[in-house]
């Protein structure tokens with residue numbers, strides 16, 4: 001159980017270190033090709049949420065994030081004992097929410113740098129916290145689906 005918070009802490013550490021490196025060694029807008037026409041490191045800032053929605057609504061983001069974190073911690077304390085995978089999913093969601101919260105608190109914007117091109121579609125530039133949130137969402141849905149299937153079969 002406690003190791004789930006360890007996992008969150010580790011992901012938050014990676015998130016903050018990568019963001020710090022980008023702000024230290026790259027100008028905003030600077031781009032480094034990792035895999036040509038597929039993967040770039042592009043130093044980017046976002047005052048909004050996914051796809052840049054709600055630019056500058058920091059107070060809203062603080063409130064939403066505190067609610068999300070409170071809910072996740074409560075759920076980790078009660079529900080995660082059941083299945084390991086939903087525990088890991090909650091831990092990744094917690095890490096992602098806190099990672100971007102730290103940016104919003106101290107930078108008033110979020111640092112993004114993972115720039116992926118799928119075909120000629122340029123996916124919004126994101127960061128480790130976003131990836132952790134997205135993986136957490138997918139993992140949580142899978143864990144919940146498997147859990148329900150098990151309960152149905154048990155009947």
Ligand SMILES: CCC[C@@H]1OC(=O)[C@@H](C)C[C@H](C)CCCCC(=O)CCC[C@@H](CC)/C=C/C=C(\COC)CC[C@@H](O)[C@@H](O)C[C@H](O)CNC1=O
Pocket residue numbers: 046048049050051052061064065068096097098100101110111112124125126127129130131133134137
């Ligand atoms: C990942 C959630 C976004 C993250 O939410 C957060 O912080 C949470 C904890 C707090 C928000 C204030 C509230 C959630 C709003 C819901 C939302 O937004 C719908 C999202 C769906 C999601 C499926 C899971 C898509 C994914 C998109 C992207 C990530 O793809 C990997 C593109 C990321 C780039 O636009 C990048 O510039 C974003 C920037 O880093 C700030 N990040 C955030 O606001």
